[in-house]
Amino acid sequence: MILVLSALIIWIAMWGLNTRLANGPHAETRFIRLLVPAIFGLTILVAWELLVRGLAVPLVILPAPSHVMATFFSELPTLWLDFKQTFLKGALSGYVIGCGAAFLAAILVDRYDFLRRGLLPVGNFVAALPIVGTAPILVMWFGFDWQSKAAVVVVMVFFPMLVNTVAGLQETTVMQRDLMRTYGAGYWATLTKLRLPAAMPFIFNGLKISTTLALIGAIVAEFFGSPTMGMGFRISTSVGQLALDMVWAEIVVAALAGSAFYGVVALAEASTTFWHPSHRK
């Protein structure tokens, strides 16, 4: 009971503190902007820990954060193996192939107006579909190992990337294109000097969306069959064994991998599209 009460008190104290910080005189500084969400996250973890202990929540429903952390560190070798299988082999290779193919396809589609008008509606349509559903088919075609996961990822990232890149290549203004015409510039000069640079914000948008899709595709595809390793495999078998601490440890890995992947792409974006109004300093 004391633990539950203290969880409540800590929650109220955090909220008071954050309200003061957020409305205080230094609210706009970088430090406070990072501190406030950090306090919020920490409080959730602490309250979670206290509530699980105080209410004696069984492990099969919700393990305490400390328990998850302990499992995370003691099972590091297994987690690393799963990470290698799912992320490095499945998600990453599929991401590179899928985004690369979509980029080339986008340039082709953009070159031929007929293709653009035909493929773009189809691409937009497909981008909204539950493509994860192709996972069982691709697992059957490409086997249980990482190749089928990469194939699912390719299919998942292809259309969002295609649609974004094509939209980006359309992004130039009439005046910019006229300027290139006054120089007598041909297709390739216009593409490399004007349209690709102008498309960069859109291309990176596609790349960022695809990071999350890649991880989802690789994990969910493992629910349809995999070798005895991989994050999706571990999650579904650990759930079956009611080893929820292991499931949460995998979720921690997935969260870390997902945000790091996204972060790397976002960093690359910031250094390439520094000129875009949303990035200017």
Added chain:
Amino acid sequence: MSKVLPVLAVVASIFTLWYAAVPFMNVKETLTGLERAGTTVVPDNPIARRDASAVALVLRNSFAIPATYAQERPRLPAPHQVAQDLWETVVLKKVTSKRSLVYHGWITLSATLLGFTIGTGAGILLAVGIVHSRAMDMSVMPWAIASQTIPILAIAPMIIVVLNSVGIQGVVPKAIISAYLSFFPVVVGMVKGLRAPDAMQLDLLKTYNASGSQGFWKLRLPASMPYLFASLKIGVAAALVGAIVAELPAGGARGLGGRMLTGSYYGQMVQIWSALVFAAVLAASLVLLIGWLQNRTLKRMGLL
């Protein structure tokens, strides 16, 4: 016409490619079946066939091409096989039958809609809170954005099992996953929308000495509508994916996800394809429906 023609051409070429791929995908199983039935095929031993390329097999056994389109369990079903299966499971079966896709589709759709409603409602409420409370904005918003980079779908099996263990079954656990997936896009889009009015429009309301709630109902909420609908489209598609994935670990073989999983267990490719096409049509209809609502609403508001 100039709009439809390119789309038709692309769709037609997809089907052509599909039909063209069928013999190559199915040739090995077809030949094994034919051999078992007493037909001579080249080469005549299965091991040599396993190592041969699909192209070579098709070329050397061209008589078997028609049979590749009529396999019981093809690796790649031909479009007409999928269409036939759809016809049988959607139209011919009674909707109460366990083999009717309408029955399974409804199971998935009900979870999707329930979850989507919950997720959207909660998302809008949180967005309103974020816009009106700086503390909430600064505490929650970074996490809401960061959470979009995390493969949330991965925890679907756990939620199902945990809820099962406390006795919650049926549509609710799936709806929770759907809600969870549609929640974040709505929060982020709605916050953007509620902040869409510019300083001049807000200043205008200040000159009228309008109250906070007047500002909300008369300016912020109407201004947020285009953003809301854009995120609803994303949200409903995500909710459907969530419901389908949630059906994978449930094991009950119910719903479109269940159909896919059992199809995958028993090597019933046609069944997977039908479920996939049905899910695609469902997703497209949901997105179109919201697009239609969007059009109507924004037109009535004079925003289109």
Added chain:
Amino acid sequence: MASPVNTPVISAKSLDLTFQTADAPVQALKDVSLDIAQGDFVSFIGPSGCGKTTFLRCIAGLETPTGGTLTVNGMPPDEARRARAYGYVFQAAGLYPWRTIAGNIKLPLEIMGYSKAEQNDRVARVLELVELSDFGAKYPWQLSGGMQQRASIARALAFDADILLMDEPFGALDEIVRDHLNEQLLALWARTNKTIGFVTHSIPEAVYLSTKIVVMSPRPGRISDVIESPLPKERPLDIRDSPEFIEIAHRVREGLRAGHSDA
């Protein structure tokens, strides 16, 4: 290099241009005839819809006339465009935000295949010409609107075309900046002896800058008056208070009014 004064650099004979729009064809140019000689500073002035920008775009080969003949340096405009006969300055600076000022000026030079050393030489030279030497490494969005427009003029000058076509280049700037840029443009013209075609809707600007003022009127777009300016080539800003200046401005205004009344 310079062609003999008597053969025009740009020559239009009864030029017509009709746009096919959804409801009705629009006659943007009707029977436009004009000769522009080497070293001329020609302004095109008129209300919107009079075809002044369209005519400039025809000269640049960005629009194709539907009737009449038009030559630039003795060639059809499209050929002249591919021979890089002119530099074009648009209404907005239109600098690429992902390139520095120097990088923007290099853009046409890269496309036209100049060597790296030549590129750097030319960038330095034209930056000095527009007084932006210290800003080559800056990005466009770090500069004021006037500076951006000067950079876009430098970009048009970089490859040494004899003709400079300018489509309301200072239209978006405030009057003080505009005066300053007008002065600079005249100095630049005096130094380089280029042929300049200049679209504007400001009467003082047209009179101050030009050796020849072409007054145009709308529906259909046509030339209603061509005024040869008697002002000397050397023009301080306060020439705008002189009686000659005011008289020419008056004549331009009369021409515009006449074009309007019968429209």
